[in-house]
Amino acid sequence: MMAKLWRAAGPVLVLLAAACSKPPAPAPTTPAPTAAQTEAARVAADSAAARAASARRDSVAAQARADSLARADSLVRANRERTRADSVRLQVQSPSADTAPQMAASGLPVADSTALADPIHFDYDKSEVGTADQPRLDRKLAILAAHPRLEIRIAGNCDERGSDEYNLALGERRAAAAKRYLVAHGLAAARVEIVSYGKERPLDPGHTEDAWARNRRDDFVVTKGAN
Numbered sequence: 001m002m003a004k005l006w007r008a009a010g011p012v013l014v015l016l017a018a019a020c021s022k023p024p025a026p027a028p029t030t031p032a033p034t035a036a037q038t039e040a041a042r043v044a045a046d047s048a049a050a051r052a053a054s055a056r057r058d059s060v061a062a063q064a065r066a067d068s069l070a071r072a073d074s075l076v077r078a079n080r081e082r083t084r085a086d087s088v089r090l091q092v093q094s095p096s097a098d099t100a101p102q103m104a105a106s107g108l109p110v111a112d113s114t115a116l117a118d119p120i121h122f123d124y125d126k127s128e129v130g131t132a133d134q135p136r137l138d139r140k141l142a143i144l145a146a147h148p149r150l151e152i153r154i155a156g157n158c159d160e161r162g163s164d165e166y167n168l169a170l171g172e173r174r175a176a177a178a179k180r181y182l183v184a185h186g187l188a189a190a191r192v193e194i195v196s197y198g199k200e201r202p203l204d205p206g207h208t209e210d211a212w213a214r215n216r217r218d219d220f221v222v223t224k225g226a227n
Contacts, residue, residue: 106150107226112143116152119217120178124159127173129181137181140220144187151224154178156196157203159212164198171196178218193223 033041106113118140120133129137144150156171175194183189201219204211 106222108143108147108150108222113222115139116143116222117220119219121213122174122216122218124212124216125170127156127170127177129177134181137178138185141182141185141187144182144191147226149224150222150226151191151193153221153223154192154194155201155219155221156194157201157215157217157219158199159215160199160202160207161212162199167198168196171198174216174218 106116108116115136118136120129120136122128123130140152144152154175156173156175158167158171158174162170172194175196179189179192179194182192199215202211202215203217204214
């Protein structure tokens with residue numbers, strides 16, 4: 001009986017054994033890119049590189065334009081300041097600028113006229129009114145209060161050091177500081193005008209500390225007489 005079963009099942013077992021021993025199928029391989037695909041990839045890479053180069057050129061051009069505009073703006077500001085300095089210089093050098101204040105008769109006694117014209121001085125690169133000059137301003141206040149029609153101009157001046165533009169601004173701050181003191185102590189602001197001559201009107205032409213100290217000042221000029 002067993003022999004019959006073996007003879008019957010034998011061929012099946014042989015087939016099963018052969019099937020189990022069959023080698024595995026090879027793994028699928030990725031096909032190589034075609035020539036068209038390779039060309040498309042190259043074109044895409046070239047296009048990306050061209051876009052990047054164009055962006056870099058645009059960035060450089062934009063920076064160049066910004067730098068050019070900044071230089072132009074700086075030149076405009078410098079020219080404006082030079083024009084202002086030249087205007088002040090011409091005004092200072094004009095004979096009318098020197099003689100006009102003298103033509104406005106103050107109508108004051110000599111002592112009062114002298115006290116009103118007495119300048120005040122400033123420390124180097126400073127615009128604050130010093131305590132030593134406050135009595136001079138107080139004397140001017142008394143004269144102005146006694147003559148309500150009287151009007152004055154305060155002219156700020158500097159020593160020779162520093163640029164024209166810087167000294168014009170500093171001189172204006174010095175004149176404004178004296179005006180603030182007078183107004184704070186009761187003088188009507190409309191009776192006082194201010195101007196800056198920068199370093200264009202030195203009292204002392206020397207180049208020493210003493211000369212510079214004398215030139216750092218506010219001058220007081222009558223613009224409308226007391227009568």
